[in-house]
Amino acid sequence: MDLLKIAYKNLKTNFSFYSLYFISVAFVLMVFFSFISFAMNDVIMEKISSDGRVETMSKTVAVFVMAFVLFYMSYSNSFFLKRRMKELGIYSLLGYRKSSMLKLLTIENIVICLLSLLTGVILGAILHKGIIEVIIRVLKLQIETSTIPLFNYGAILFTLSFVFAALIVLFLSNWIVLRNSSVLNLVRMEKREEKKIKIRLSLSIAGLLFMVLGYILAFDITRGVESLWKTIGFSPMALLTMLTVVIGTIFFIHSFLPFSIHKLEQRKNWLYKEMNIIVLPNFKYKIRSKAKTLILLTLLAAGTLSLFASTVLSVYYPLAATERIIPSAIEFPVEDKGMASKALEIVKGTNNVEDMKYSETTIIQVTSSSANLPFEYSVKGASGFDLVSESDYRELIALQNKTAKIEKLEDDEAILVKYRPEEGDPDKGNVYNLNLSASDNVEVMVKETTLINPIGFANSIATLIISDTLYQKIKTFGLPEKTIMSIDGQNMRENKEVYENLEPLFRDDPYFASSYQRNEVITQANSSTFLLIAFVTIIFFVATGSILYFHNISSIMGDKDDFMILNRMGYNNKMMKKIINKQILALFCIPYVLGVTHSTFAIIAYKSALMDDLLGRNSAFILPVLVAVVIFTIVYIIYYMVTVRACHKIIFTN
Amino acid sequence: MKAILTARDVIKFYNKNQVAGLNKVSLDIESGEFIGIMGVSGSGKTTLLNILSTIDRPTSGDIVINGVKINKLNEKKAADFRKSNLGFIFQEYYLLDSLTVKENISVPLTLLKKSPQEIEVSINSLAERFGIKEQLSKYPNQLSGGQKQRVAAARAIIKKPSLLFADEPTGALDSKSATALLHKLREVNEELQTTILMVTHDAYTASFSSRILIFRDGNIIKEIRRNNRTRKEFLEDILTEVTSIEVSNE
Numbered sequence A: 001m002d003l004l005k006i007a008y009k010n011l012k013t014n015f016s017f018y019s020l021y022f023i024s025v026a027f028v029l030m031v032f033f034s035f036i037s038f039a040m041n042d043v044i045m046e047k048i049s050s051d052g053r054v055e056t057m058s059k060t061v062a063v064f065v066m067a068f069v070l071f072y073m074s075y076s077n078s079f080f081l082k083r084r085m086k087e088l089g090i091y092s093l094l095g096y097r098k099s100s101m102l103k104l105l106t107i108e109n110i111v112i113c114l115l116s117l118l119t120g121v122i123l124g125a126i127l128h129k130g131i132i133e134v135i136i137r138v139l140k141l142q143i144e145t146s147t148i149p150l151f152n153y154g155a156i157l158f159t160l161s162f163v164f165a166a167l168i169v170l171f172l173s174n175w176i177v178l179r180n181s182s183v184l185n186l187v188r189m190e191k192r193e194e195k196k197i198k199i200r201l202s203l204s205i206a207g208l209l210f211m212v213l214g215y216i217l218a219f220d221i222t223r224g225v226e227s228l229w230k231t232i233g234f235s236p237m238a239l240l241t242m243l244t245v246v247i248g249t250i251f252f253i254h255s256f257l258p259f260s261i262h263k264l265e266q267r268k269n270w271l272y273k274e275m276n277i278i279v280l281p282n283f284k285y286k287i288r289s290k291a292k293t294l295i296l297l298t299l300l301a302a303g304t305l306s307l308f309a310s311t312v313l314s315v316y317y318p319l320a321a322t323e324r325i326i327p328s329a330i331e332f333p334v335e336d337k338g339m340a341s342k343a344l345e346i347v348k349g350t351n352n353v354e355d356m357k358y359s360e361t362t363i364i365q366v367t368s369s370s371a372n373l374p375f376e377y378s379v380k381g382a383s384g385f386d387l388v389s390e391s392d393y394r395e396l397i398a399l400q401n402k403t404a405k406i407e408k409l410e411d412d413e414a415i416l417v418k419y420r421p422e423e424g425d426p427d428k429g430n431v432y433n434l435n436l437s438a439s440d441n442v443e444v445m446v447k448e449t450t451l452i453n454p455i456g457f458a459n460s461i462a463t464l465i466i467s468d469t470l471y472q473k474i475k476t477f478g479l480p481e482k483t484i485m486s487i488d489g490q491n492m493r494e495n496k497e498v499y500e501n502l503e504p505l506f507r508d509d510p511y512f513a514s515s516y517q518r519n520e521v522i523t524q525a526n527s528s529t530f531l532l533i534a535f536v537t538i539i540f541f542v543a544t545g546s547i548l549y550f551h552n553i554s555s556i557m558g559d560k561d562d563f564m565i566l567n568r569m570g571y572n573n574k575m576m577k578k579i580i581n582k583q584i585l586a587l588f589c590i591p592y593v594l595g596v597t598h599s600t601f602a603i604i605a606y607k608s609a610l611m612d613d614l615l616g617r618n619s620a621f622i623l624p625v626l627v628a629v630v631i632f633t634i635v636y637i638i639y640y641m642v643t644v645r646a647c648h649k650i651i652f653t654n
Numbered sequence B: 001m002k003a004i005l006t007a008r009d010v011i012k013f014y015n016k017n018q019v020a021g022l023n024k025v026s027l028d029i030e031s032g033e034f035i036g037i038m039g040v041s042g043s044g045k046t047t048l049l050n051i052l053s054t055i056d057r058p059t060s061g062d063i064v065i066n067g068v069k070i071n072k073l074n075e076k077k078a079a080d081f082r083k084s085n086l087g088f089i090f091q092e093y094y095l096l097d098s099l100t101v102k103e104n105i106s107v108p109l110t111l112l113k114k115s116p117q118e119i120e121v122s123i124n125s126l127a128e129r130f131g132i133k134e135q136l137s138k139y140p141n142q143l144s145g146g147q148k149q150r151v152a153a154a155r156a157i158i159k160k161p162s163l164l165f166a167d168e169p170t171g172a173l174d175s176k177s178a179t180a181l182l183h184k185l186r187e188v189n190e191e192l193q194t195t196i197l198m199v200t201h202d203a204y205t206a207s208f209s210s211r212i213l214i215f216r217d218g219n220i221i222k223e224i225r226r227n228n229r230t231r232k233e234f235l236e237d238i239l240t241e242v243t244s245i246e247v248s249n250e
Helices: A003-013 A015-039 A042-048 A053-083 A085-094 A098-139 A153-180 A183-187 A201-226 A234-266 A276-289 A291-325 A337-349 A390-399 A468-475 A496-506 A515-558 A560-569 A573-610 A619-652 B045-052 B075-085 B101-111 B116-130 B145-157 B175-191 B231-249
Strands: A330-334 A356-368 A385-389 A413-417 A431-435 A441-450 A463-466 A481-489 B003-013 B020-030 B034-038 B060-065 B086-090 B163-167 B195-199 B211-216 B219-225
Touching: A003 A015, A003 A098, A015 A053, A015 A098, A015 A153, A015 A515, A042 A098, A053 A085, A053 A098, A053 A153, A053 A515, A085 A098, A085 A183, A085 B075, A085 B101, A098 A153, A098 A515, A098 B075, A201 A234, A201 A573, A234 A276, A234 A291, A234 A573, A276 A291, A276 A573, A291 A515, A291 A573, A291 A619, A330 A337, A330 A496, A337 A356, A337 A481, A337 A496, A356 A390, A356 A468, A385 A390, A385 A431, A385 A468, A390 A463, A390 A468, A390 A481, A441 A468, A463 A468, A496 A515, A515 A560, A515 A573, A515 A619, A560 A573, A560 A619, A573 A619, B003 B045, B003 B195, B020 B045, B020 B195, B020 B219, B034 B045, B034 B175, B045 B060, B045 B163, B045 B195, B075 B086, B086 B145, B101 B116, B101 B145, B116 B145, B116 B175, B145 B175, B175 B195, B211 B231, B219 B231
Parallel strands: A385 A463, A413 A441, B034 B195, B034 B211, B086 B163, B163 B195
Antiparallel strands: A330 A481, A356 A385, A356 A431, A356 A481, A413 A463, A431 A441, B003 B020, B003 B060, B211 B219
């Protein structure tokens, strides 16, 4: 019976116990390997990154991922080591030296890590191929996929060195644990006494207050210019909010939750129920003893979720905003009649165009001497309003397949097109004095404002819609004018050929706008970022789920005797299963609920601070967050179910 | 008879400024003795076993086993010493769950690098003695408590230790299994001349030994020898002594 054989037997009989460790490490290494293969692929990198931005980013991400994978591996390693203290004690009693035990642990680690590595590399290579395929499709790159090898040897070498480094770290941490444990505490590790939980009212209240304060601070950003984020500054406020939420989370989990359960326990008619009498005291104790892990998991979940949701948002939002920035599929100023008709011919002649609609709009540019002008008036090079007639407006809107409920305008009325929505609609009711000539002017009152702009912001901003009769009257004054051609039609917005055929005609014209081209630019610029963040997110989700699994398993193993006693006292299997499920659910809920709430507020702040709000509707913001939360929820539900099954198995089999 | 273990003025403090766990304990154990150590919980009996068996270290005092000053051994040497000299039986069995009964019993001899033939022979004769022949290929979790403890005993004895330490060996057993195990220990002590030091709080268990040391507050306060009395007479004597100590305590 040499140690190697014992190690082998131990791995074999405890296979189910180690299998999740193995699977999760293999999974993490799989994602890690495909990430490294991706980052080390010069062919792809050359295509998707011209300025080295993606390379820098993937290097940064790689550092984070490596640090986290290392953390996860050493966390699970020490978790397993703690569970095996008794076994090590027996070895020690029988006369095994600590160096032999360290050898045993190291051999086991090497076996598990190498098996995980092998699995991870094989699956990771396939995953990497799949990702490359998707990227090439999405970015429409001209790459022959067969030229990209399935196994990137550089990446294999890198991953191997990483695992090797991880093994050294595990070896060292095992050595430290063994060195610090005497034979006495290995053998005589009587169940540590459950300390009476001290609950401080002040800390519980502080936890709740800090967390709410953090949320209020985050939400304050939506007040816009008056918010503290603007008056104090973004960075200090971001730091303060994060700090407040972190401190709040710590005390909330450490003190407030046990405190609330303590209060619940004092309501005797609530406590003395067959389930609650077991679940509540147990939960209170577990939260406290696992507070450190729960806090860590909550913050990790919140961070990952925020990162992921903000990435989804920063890809999705600009795409959604294209419909305002370029409302028609193609738009350009008409400076040369011949060129305009040539452009129309090209579009008509493009193969897949069946239904083309176009419209020419003449804008009159006018200045105003009123005091209360909207900010749009002065954002462009030469300040002024762009006047569009009501019938042109209706025609363009119809061309773009949109509906706007507007009543017929009187001659002294106008509709102002806003760049972004403003709280309380401050422009409504304003009267603007339009200068028609040195001696003539006319007053119009803003009857309402709208976010449905007929022309893209590249060609017109501060657009003022006025009645046809007023428009005709102003036209006679010979003010500067410009004509815009808008082209739209079925499937026109996504039409690649139309853009590619027109592009040579308008080379380098900044006023030539194509919705297809804009969306392409956004996708190209963001998809690699998105992919990198997706890698990180997956690794983090899997790791946090696994940590929760391990914790629940270990605590249920410690409770096995308690359940035997419950059974003898008359709790049947169904009731005990219910108790187990409730205990597990409670531990899953804390990081889940807090993580989702934290990240929701983080996204609100992120969106208000960094995204230009053009759409003025919440759905554009809710959808990406929902996507992130749904993925997170699915991962957690799977982990919850796996954990429940494993725990039932532990309690109900001998 | 030669002394196999001598302990002189052994003191153990758990925390500074606290009551001593062991308060200047001295004792001698001769080869082939079966010593019972009795006392209520907290009296220091388990502390003594831990210190005498290299599991724990004394604050001061000297312990010599087979001519080796064990309180001076470093960790590595202590492990080697346990490997070749000491056997253990605990209330909790401490069997390796992933090894079969046979493999469990074989571990101490493989550590001593004995030949496979020798190991086989030893296992078979011990399995016979402890009545676990049928169980050799089973895993510990397929056994009853009594069987587990007999496996643990076989594992402790197989290397012919100079000293066998037993800490409440019957604590988790029903009375029938407990009696059977104690008879086996007695038998091993008499036939194989194994020296045994057994800690127990139970007078019946203690009555299987040949000499009993009663502990209180970290001191040996009483020694009872069986001499040539029957076990029943010895048990009655133990009970009388224990009761009188308890009465004087009140």
